[in-house]
Amino acid sequence: MERHEIETFLTLAEELHFRRTAERLGLAQGRVSQIIKKLERRIGAPLFDRTSRHVALTPIGQQLRDGLLPAHRQIQGAVDQARTAARGFAGPIRVGFSAPWSGEAVIAAADLFQGRHPDAEVHITEVQLNDPLGPMRADAIDLQLTEFPIREPDIAVGPVVFAEPRGLMVPVRHPLAASPSVSVEDLAQTTLIAMAGTDVPEYWLDAIYPRRTPSGLPIPHGPGATYWQEVVSLVGSGKGVSPASLRAAQYYSHPGVVMIPFHGAPPIDYGLLWPVSRETARVRAFAELISQVAVTA
Template sequence: MGAVVERHEIEVFLALAEELHFRRTSERLGLAQGRVSQTIRKLEHRLGTPLFVRTSRRVALTDVGQQLRDDLAPAYRMVEEAVARAIASGKGITGMLRVGYSSPWVGDLVIRAADTFRSRYPDCAVHIQEVQLSDPYGPLRTGALHLQITEFPVLEPDLVTGPVIFSEPRALIVPARHPLARRDAVSVEDLADTVLVSMSGDIPQYWLDHHYPRTTPAGRPVEHGATATYWQEVPTLVASGKGVSPAALRASEYHVRPGIAFVPFHDAPPIEYGLLWPVAGETARVRAFVEVVRRVGRP
């Protein structure tokens, strides 16, 4: 007889296979981190093979884990939607809507919008998850998400950009002992005297150039140094003296840690956040959620 896999084990496995990080997986699922680890260990024991390679620095899928993810993910999404359709009334705005967000303050807005959306459309379930900046449009393109709120600009022919929902002032994250940390504000021209910590991954070059410029407005070159795969790594790199990094000023409310300071820009344009969905994926559910987000407003 083959191994029997519980639905909650599949959910935990697929979440960890996407996040490749136990803490983020526990936060996404609302489970204790120890519960996530225990579930994966039990699943690996039942299947008789490791699914993940764990070290002190990273989590990665084994070949078997990759195959299991590729086999399970589409089927699991079909099960989710089938259950949602069974619960729904069969008319109106029903089914499952999967919504992504790119940062904690955007997540706060999405959660508020989802609460309002559910009260208006009780037959439509809403699933919310964070989208990593290292692969900003991958979940939309694979069908894992129906829409998301993210940093603009977005210039992708297969994606629709909706309205800008809100904008945030920019700041520069600097080491606490850096000379710029003593300033009340900095200029974009100051970037020419620094080394930038930026992001790496499947990110369009136009997006990187917008948020992590190679030159200042006056044409002075800006040196680029270390890169991060996940944005949460950026404050650590800055604190260790690897460079400085632009960010939304609001990040100072969510990513406070010793060794860094957030200094506002006095001349940088704000970061705009807007809605995004696939060209082929505009449904009644998507349109209804877009309208709710526009009414709920900024985070």
């Protein structure tokens, strides 16, 4: 049986009225009669007793209805669930990133996401490190790929997507500029330039811009920067040094800055964040795509 035949038969079996069945299905009344007659010829017996005033199921019609109805309801339920899930992906999702290499993963995931969900809109925003959680808390971002650690009660923390080796940006005339590598202990002999912001968690600053070496020596801090390009300019002007992802050298060049790799320092982890109160199917699906893109990159 074709789907339209099943739906026409079951609707007439419920309505027991050709005109109401036609109106409900959006068909001409004559078309309903044609479909039922064709079905009866295929079955080999009448399915309805019908007069000018009365329509009723025959015993064979009742048997067919009772056999088809549970399966039809199950199919319709599955279709409704799929439609509900599809509506969950419609509309905008706002995704933030804090570094260019994070942005590349977000953009690649956005292309895949929109290919799978054409009704979805992806808006991508760069998040400044002087306020890494502000846009999310202001309901401007639904999902973010950023530097860890983040430990906040209102922010859900997803998996680490990738990790980057650490480097140290130093002025070209700095004593460390000719070193093949540096250690965190070497920072005690420098002035550290860090991001400055009123809403930056202290534990996050300590993880990226430490104030003491592993042995306990103090690390002097110099001028703070609001934007990343300020950090590069301050280092290039000889105002201090600044830790960063080693990959930053590929994206930010300055004639007065060299990047030296760290040895013995843990990598910088980049992971996913989203507001606990706004987790949706779109957020979960997009987060999964970012993880997949980062693994295959």
